Amino acid sequence: MLAPPLAAGELERPLVGQSEAVILSLCTRGNRLPHLMCCISIDEIDSLAPRRDEDSSEGKVAKISVLLSVLEGIKDVPNLMFFSATNRLHMMDEAFLRRMSGKFFVGRPSSEARKRILDKARNALNPKILKKLVVATTNFSGAALR
Structure with a gap:
């Protein structure tokens, strides 16, 4: 099944815990079909995994925690390939960036x-x-x- 890339805002939900459930559900679908590669592409990931600080809300921290656990942690999905894009790298969560195995800069057109x-x-x-x-x-x- 193919779907267009997601914008991070599409994963935002109004009630506490809903965004985390959507992210977890999306990422763990790969476990249902272990013989196929599961690729997720999220644009504007900086809004989903922003830099954390002392003033970060519980909801923001919870979303990042779910992403981190799926990407490399307790709920590791071996056949999940995760692509994300941002033009605000300086605003991204450092733990999230460390878990990204490759980072590519796409510059302006020649x-x-x-x-x-x-x-x-x-x-x-x-x-x-x-x-x-x-x-x-x-x-x-x-x-x-x-």
């Missing part, structure tokens, strides 16, 4: 990639204008180019 993005988005552009736009959009994200 000039050639920007040219392809702009060319697709604006089919009728004059080549000279397109070339100027490629230079003018240095350090733009792919989303900003669209």
Whole structure:
């Protein structure tokens, strides 16, 4: 079964314990089909696993604890592959980051990639204008180019 990536906000629930139950249920589904790989992709993970401090609420700490126990702990799911994305790495929980076996930085698109993005988005552009736009959009994200 394939599903689109989740946004961390989709896992937030209003009542205490519900978010934790959803996370645990999602992650332990892999145990039901041990011969298949289970992949979970969560965007904006920084809102689900923010840095903890003395002022952290019990709910925030509980969600992080459930994630940590599933990823590498008591409830370890061996066939679970966990992908997450953030653009606010500095705001992430350190214990969560330590448990991630790989961290990859995806930078801004190159000039050639920007040219392809702009060319697709604006089919009728004059080549000279397109070339100027490629230079003018240095350090733009792919989303900003669209």
